[in-house]
Amino acid sequence: MPLQPWMKLVSVDDHLIEHPMVWQDRLPEKWKPVGPRIVERELIPGRPPAQVWLYEDRIYPYIGLNAVAGKKPEEYGLEPTRYEDMIPGCYDPKARVADMDIDGVEAMTCFPSFPRFCGTVFLEGQDKELAKACVQAYNDFVLDEWCAAAPDRFIPVVILPLWDAQASVAEIHRTVAKGAKAISFPDLPHALGLPSLHNAHWDPVFSAAEETGLVLCQHFGSGGEKSMPNLAPDGQFAVMITLMGMNSMQALSDWMFSPALHKHPNLKIGLSEGGIGWLPYLIERADITWEKHRFYQNINKDVKPSELFRKHFHGCFIEDEFGLANRDVIGIDRITWECDYPHSDSYWPASRKRAIEVFANIPDDEVHRMVELNARRLYNFPSMDSSPAQTES
């Protein structure tokens, strides 16, 4: 105790900001004029124009809160922002690695920004061929440019053409051949108007994830607006931030009572950015519910929800003291660490300093598993074996 200097921090939840040319560099000529590109727009009268993404004819601003690395809380805000307001580590992988060195972080797992956490912006694309090309362009950017800048420092996460299960399977196989380690997949897909995870529609996708050993990451909020807590229109954004774990609670509950995990016994699922302190309560509640309510519903009659959690899921946290105090109840091997650069939960450039405080009273071997070994095992990073996925034990 505490965090030892030789332990390497491997973060399972971080974010990259796509530079302005990600799609313009990669899309065929015919699609460049309608594919995602950065334009200037005056969104707030009297303020300098913001830089926003224009995709087909829709505008998508970045909000400042999504790139606060290096800012003090007194400088946080929800307004649209510009690249020059961000530090380069947000959008430049070499600068990101330099920022990771400052922060004492060895490796990280970056989710997309403009495409949203799991690429649902492309569900909105009117031209689905273009949308598929955009998904592929993002994945090529992640694999060939972002992660290729430092392959031992970035765990590659890809997105899927979610409107097409067969194309999603093909994209899993295409990207795993180039090094993909995880798929960002929506929590509560039904909230996006997609088939729910109870639907056999997703079986080929889940099977492909099993076969390739890729982790299915379910990032808080990836299910879109209808998966989010119902906030008062005159309420505070802080309520949403406080409740971020609720999305993971909903996703976990939906999985635990679905047939999917019984059909896909090797599926690995990450609950990204959802915290861990609520897990023992929710899993106990799920078991109690299963005891009383499995008879009149299409619920597996033999396997308790808690068994499914311990076999399939892992959670992550930055500073969840209560969760950490209850790590034995959760299962230490189910716990991973996150940095959340460049979002507001992150302590950059003091992530390691904060981790030293957080882990102050935890035995070395347990700290090592939570900050590094569990993530390396789950994401097979660096690759220890080129054979197909193995069942976790």
Add this chain to the structure above:
Amino acid sequence: MPLQPWMKLVSVDDHLIEHPMVWQDRLPEKWKPVGPRIVERELIPGRPPAQVWLYEDRIYPYIGLNAVAGKKPEEYGLEPTRYEDMIPGCYDPKARVADMDIDGVEAMTCFPSFPRFCGTVFLEGQDKELAKACVQAYNDFVLDEWCAAAPDRFIPVVILPLWDAQASVAEIHRTVAKGAKAISFPDLPHALGLPSLHNAHWDPVFSAAEETGLVLCQHFGSGGEKSMPNLAPDGQFAVMITLMGMNSMQALSDWMFSPALHKHPNLKIGLSEGGIGWLPYLIERADITWEKHRFYQNINKDVKPSELFRKHFHGCFIEDEFGLANRDVIGIDRITWECDYPHSDSYWPASRKRAIEVFANIPDDEVHRMVELNARRLYNFPSMDSSPAQTES
């Protein structure tokens, strides 16, 4: 240890089923034909007709799951039901007391059924004078008939004409004079299309609750469909049951970041049927959010959310082992016990037996506070003082 025979179980969350004449016995003649009355309707082809409430021209069935006391889990279901399918303790207060005696429960706090947990059925009334008369009739039933059948066994909970703040204030004063101890008030009122709790609209109501010392009970689900988790259309009802605590999480978060508690320092709020094991996680998360995000929002800059929790709220549980193991983190004086008769969470007729198991390893004085003393203090039951409300410490 464990639960001692001399400790009396005081439950803060139970349900009554209104008998068919509750409104017909009390409404003025002109409104009887449109006020709530029981009619027979064949809702499922080929099955015996169900008894349903008809109010104005709208039909409201009971589902079987809301009156399962005495049934085995193998007999649970979601279909519409009839009075003769229920045991009399559901709708007859004398039979209820007999069932409480069998169960070893001294006193309980009953929420409405047909009007929903906090009377939101009457928000749907087209004739708002009739709707107000229906609210008053329900409260008169609760005070003059249900609780009057055994005043030392029932803690009276009233409902309000939620569409009218001044009428709500008047109803608080009218009913407190007849012994009301608590108000069932919606969690997330904005989810019902009402002003949010951030809105000054509710100040007179909250002030009246403070002045009279009535507890504001926020029952899971009282905020209606839009306050509930987004369930997959082909998912399982068990997911909803597992996630019931989420409504309390949302309600608590909304309060902790609102100005209401700073304006109403003596308001007492009960989180009904929401469990307790999630409380330490959520309160820690709220404090972390407050530290980083209070600067750019309309949030009190001096008082942490955790201080508001410890001053204003209490939670309840039946068998939340993880929550109980963490009772010191939550605060033992914030914890009350519930029976949930006649719903499916209840262990009737074995509530006391289950409580003996649940409290097996807890010191006597702590058990006594959680099962009896905290509820008696919070609800001032039996009345210890006829003076205005006192601040909790």
